[in-house]
Amino acid sequence: ERVTVMLDPKGARENADELARTLYSLFVAYIIERINQKICSAEDAIANTVSIVDFPGFAQSSSTGSVLDQLLNNAASESLYNFCLQSFFERKADLLETEEVSVPATSYFDNTDAVKGLLKSGNGLLSILDDQMRRGKTDQQFLESVRRRFEGKNPAIEAGAATQTLPGNNFATRNANAAFTVRHYAGEVDYPVEGLLEANGEIISGDLMNLINTTSNQFISDLFGQEALSKVVHPKDRSAVVQASVASKPSRMPSMAKRTGERPARLGAMRQDSDNGKRSLSHSGKGEPEQQQGAAAQFLSSLDNITKSLSDPRTNPYFVFCLKPNDRRIANQFDSKCVRTQMQTLGVAEISQRLRNADFSVFMPFSEFLGVAEGDVSVVGTDKEKAEMILDEKIWPGNEARVGSTGVFLSERCWRQIARVSDLDVSPTGMHDHSPYGEQEGMLSPEHARNGRNYSNLNLLGGVTPSPGAFYHDDKVAG
Numbered sequence: 001e002r003v004t005v006m007l008d009p010k011g012a013r014e015n016a017d018e019l020a021r022t023l024y025s026l027f028v029a030y031i032i033e034r035i036n037q038k039i040c041s042a043e044d045a046i047a048n049t050v051s052i053v054d055f056p057g058f059a060q061s062s063s064t065g066s067v068l069d070q071l072l073n074n075a076a077s078e079s080l081y082n083f084c085l086q087s088f089f090e091r092k093a094d095l096l097e098t099e100e101v102s103v104p105a106t107s108y109f110d111n112t113d114a115v116k117g118l119l120k121s122g123n124g125l126l127s128i129l130d131d132q133m134r135r136g137k138t139d140q141q142f143l144e145s146v147r148r149r150f151e152g153k154n155p156a157i158e159a160g161a162a163t164q165t166l167p168g169n170n171f172a173t174r175n176a177n178a179a180f181t182v183r184h185y186a187g188e189v190d191y192p193v194e195g196l197l198e199a200n201g202e203i204i205s206g207d208l209m210n211l212i213n214t215t216s217n218q219f220i221s222d223l224f225g226q227e228a229l230s231k232v233v234h235p236k237d238r239s240a241v242v243q244a245s246v247a248s249k250p251s252r253m254p255s256m257a258k259r260t261g262e263r264p265a266r267l268g269a270m271r272q273d274s275d276n277g278k279r280s281l282s283h284s285g286k287g288e289p290e291q292q293q294g295a296a297a298q299f300l301s302s303l304d305n306i307t308k309s310l311s312d313p314r315t316n317p318y319f320v321f322c323l324k325p326n327d328r329r330i331a332n333q334f335d336s337k338c339v340r341t342q343m344q345t346l347g348v349a350e351i352s353q354r355l356r357n358a359d360f361s362v363f364m365p366f367s368e369f370l371g372v373a374e375g376d377v378s379v380v381g382t383d384k385e386k387a388e389m390i391l392d393e394k395i396w397p398g399n400e401a402r403v404g405s406t407g408v409f410l411s412e413r414c415w416r417q418i419a420r421v422s423d424l425d426v427s428p429t430g431m432h433d434h435s436p437y438g439e440q441e442g443m444l445s446p447e448h449a450r451n452g453r454n455y456s457n458l459n460l461l462g463g464v465t466p467s468p469g470a471f472y473h474d475d476k477v478a479g
Helices: 008-037 066-099 112-119 125-132 139-150 197-203 206-210 217-224 296-310 336-346 348-357 367-374 383-394 410-418 446-450
Strands: 157-158 163-165 172-174 177-186 186-190 203-205 229-234 237-246 361-365 401-403 407-412
Touching: 008 206, 008 217, 008 237, 008 401, 066 112, 066 125, 066 177, 066 186, 066 197, 066 296, 112 125, 112 177, 125 139, 125 197, 139 157, 139 197, 172 336, 177 410, 197 296, 203 206, 203 383, 336 348, 336 407, 361 367, 361 410, 367 383, 367 407, 383 401
Parallel strands: none
Antiparallel strands: 157 177, 163 172, 177 186, 203 237, 229 237, 361 407, 401 407
8 A cells, every 4th residue: 555645845855855865876876887897907907006095084064964974084084094194104113123124213193092993893983883773773872882882991982961951850851962072183073963873874765766666767767777776675566665775885896906026015015915805895695684784884894995905015005185275265375374283183294204214115125126226246245235335325315225134125216216217316315404303493393293192172173164185185075
């Protein structure tokens, strides 16, 4: 039995918005898949790939009105910023210690607590959100679950009160403004829980699906016939769609580079091979009912794929920090306070200090280094002694070239010189002025910036803009 209900203006607007969101999601999925089909190459034909990670920047407030979008975008920004810090500070440390190369330590803000609290599989905040949605819990029950999980255990996440006692009333009532707080690398953000579980479900109503089934437009039919759209039909009427959902995660794995040996991998590439080649996006086997995944679970899966691809030993990451000249989006206006704030937020001073101490992007074993470096072949000695002689001849600065116990550490510029990639030469004294860092008046230094610490309770970014200069990109709205 089917019942037709006349909607009021609010209900009609909600249905119109749902149709617009669904069409947009399916259209984006359609375009991306068509592009991938056109440019996809056989794996054996790929020698090297260049991939661009393009994410919206950190959002102090939601630019779309969706708390879930804001939470997921900030979680991605938090994860990518953590990967950046790990690449500059931690991943080099193990190999440097193994090679008996000592460099001055550099203090920096570590956002690992926030990353683990948000993204940890099973009991991270996003995993809890998806679990509570699948189990049909309420927003208030989700908030209580967050409190039990993180209270006294993780300083980066704090749950607010689910109930409140109004003045003159001794009975606790539901807190309409209930929220949880996440201490991100760029400041604290309060996320209201009202409607969060419903938004995570990404459910498309059966009424809308049945309406689309009557369309005579072939393109619309193709959009709603994609694999990205999962449908649930009525058990007694297979033609009646009860509800549907659009998959948020990609239908393909990221392209992986297959190094041919011309370019040495960066630090950390000597570790064991990743399991990326063994992973797939296939569905569960026959007889295993596939659990419904909300937006948070699909987001975690997609972000995990990206992170593993970036962390692959064959991947050489490069980082671009985009800084806004001002908060008002005015051309030809440079606000020094705005730019300085962004540099403090992103830890540019600490990263710069680290590179001044040890700009070692490439590690080459002695045999490989001696094979490409121009040295006197008549010299008798160990490989290490020969490598030391070559470095003495090149007169490279100590923070860009160093001999270890089994190989040589080089900066990108030094490697380009010996590999003759271009005519770019390296000054014997290096590219930096080696005067004490931050000694000049007004210069940004780690000590002047925040004494090696990040105060997450300070809102470093104004609420009028959704991005701090965008860690990877400065899009206003997520794609």
